[in-house]
Amino acid sequence: MTILITGGAGYIGSHTCVELLNAGYEIVVLDNLSNSKIDSLDRIREITKKNLKFYQTDLLNKGQLKTIFSENDIEAVIHFAGLKAVGESVLIPLHYYHNNITGTLILCEVMEEFGVNKMVFSSSATVYGIQEQVPLSENLPLQATNPYGRTKLMIEEILHDVYISNKNWCIAMLRYFNPVGAHSSGRIGEDPNGIPNNLVPYITQVAVGKLSELNVFGNDYTTHDGTGVRDYIHVLDLAAGHLKALEKVMTTSGVSAYNLGTGRGYSVMDMIHAFEKVTDRKIPYRIIDRRPGDIGISYADPTKAQRELNWIAQKGLEEMCSDSWRWQSNYPNGYEIDNKEQKEQKELNVIR
Template sequence: MEVLVTGGTGYIGSHTVVELLNKGHKVLIADNLSNSSKTVINRIEEITENQVTPYFIDLVNKEDLDQVFKQNKIDAVIHFAGYKAVGESVEKPLKYYKNNLESTLNLCEVMENNGVYNLIFSSSATVYGKPDSFPIKESFSTKAYNPYGRSKLMIEEILTDLSSSNDKWNISLLRYFNPVGAHKSGKIGEDPNGIPNNLMPYITQVAVGKLKELKIFGDNYNTIDGTGVRDYIHVVDLAKGHLKAIEKIDANNGMEIYNLGTGHGYSVKQVIDAFEKASGKQIKYSIVDRRPGDISTSYADSSKAFNQLGWKAEKDIHDMCRDAWNWQEMNPNGYE
């Protein structure tokens, strides 16, 4: 298939592009590089020994996006592009709503105008809000507690309406839990701008000496050790989930929602312990106040993805920590 990957030089996008190329798909990337680097293209091609076709455009510019479709015979789109920092979304909600919604609306309009109806959307477990029970199933009610999460939920609702309006559309909504790790080569990984928003890159930057210590937001949750518990999934496992979704979406199955997680939660302190064992580095940390809106526990029921897509996560917390450290140690300043 010929697949357009929006945000394809980003963290999850780049790993998905690698898996697509390794399976023989032709890949186009559309990315404005607002949170990534052109260097990623070279790294992807080194890993796969295949070429990728990049378009350094912004999806907000509909004319540029339309030209990508006019110049190629695209079969399906995987849509990663969008702002993703929860904290920033609270400070700048209009920025998040404008970019994430407008870019998706433009993409859907351009796809429809060019007769392309296969779409995989990068959603998030944040759309579940604060569930009453665990593991989290796709059938649970949804409610987001920050502008980032609400933008994901709004897009899900837009795509649901779109699918209902025209049975040509085949849409998969993939709700990720907590992606971590990196490609085993160490050539691509998570390279956040500024202070990391997610746990693993924060830990790795402390380990490599870029940051002084890790701040743990609360140690008085009702969990095994008082720190928050999350379902961490290796980014390569997550990328392979997109391959399975591509295979399924090509069979014209309307709209489906899938959780992508391991089904097992780890606390912050358990992740620190696992990382210290994998890296041989000691991670200094301090306890600070909880963040508003954080929940104590979150982990997935991914049985639907296993039953319908034949997908399940294969890598464990040791693999995640080892590969994250390998990436950071090989690239102490990220892609710079």
């Protein structure tokens, strides 16, 4: 059984590739490498002792996407590919709408053309926007507060309409919360381009000395210490959730959303203190203004995923922090190509 993984060289995608290969699936990875590194794919092969096929292309390239489906017997798609930074989406919303929504439309068109109607979609808890209650359950009204979140919400609505038009489709939309951690080997992890948009890689880069201090965006939220509270989930738990969702879509039809989170919230200061304990280092920080579109408290009600996918998060805060630190301390500059010979060899592994 061959699964196409769009955005499979990225942070969550790469860990999900490991999960699927270890479970016996054959996988084809599509990634334009705009916010990922080809090195992650070699390390996936190293960890799993299994091979994968990789195409460096973009979902906006419909012709290349059709070639991928023509050359491979694809039975389902796990769709990660998309731009994902809340703050950046506020600055360049048209780019986010075009990339995320148009790319998904093209993907669905090609899937229909080739008779592939099983999808696991990478959605986000940002679709909930600002709610008066927590934890957040799947039946709450959706009201995204930033362009990134709105692209995820619009895609969810599109996928509902796709199913209404063709009841053979089965789609699991995974609304996950705040992924952290890395593979326990320390060989793959989160390697953002430039200054990190997410809290944990920012903390680890400060701890390793790559950045001088952490910016804490606001300390006037109605939380126990004034800083924002989020539901942090280990990336390996998240990857396992994608495998469970894939198993479900392969055996049924319909469209449904699932929260993937731990059901517990930690503040920014909680995370700083946890990392200080794990690393035995002080994490310098400064308080600055809130970011546009940010909310105060967000954590999941994960009971639907437990009930319908037989999935539950297993890893706690200390393991999230220690695995993140193992990756960052082993590879302070993330994925690197050491010399020209290695770069040329890696380029030979890309199907264009």
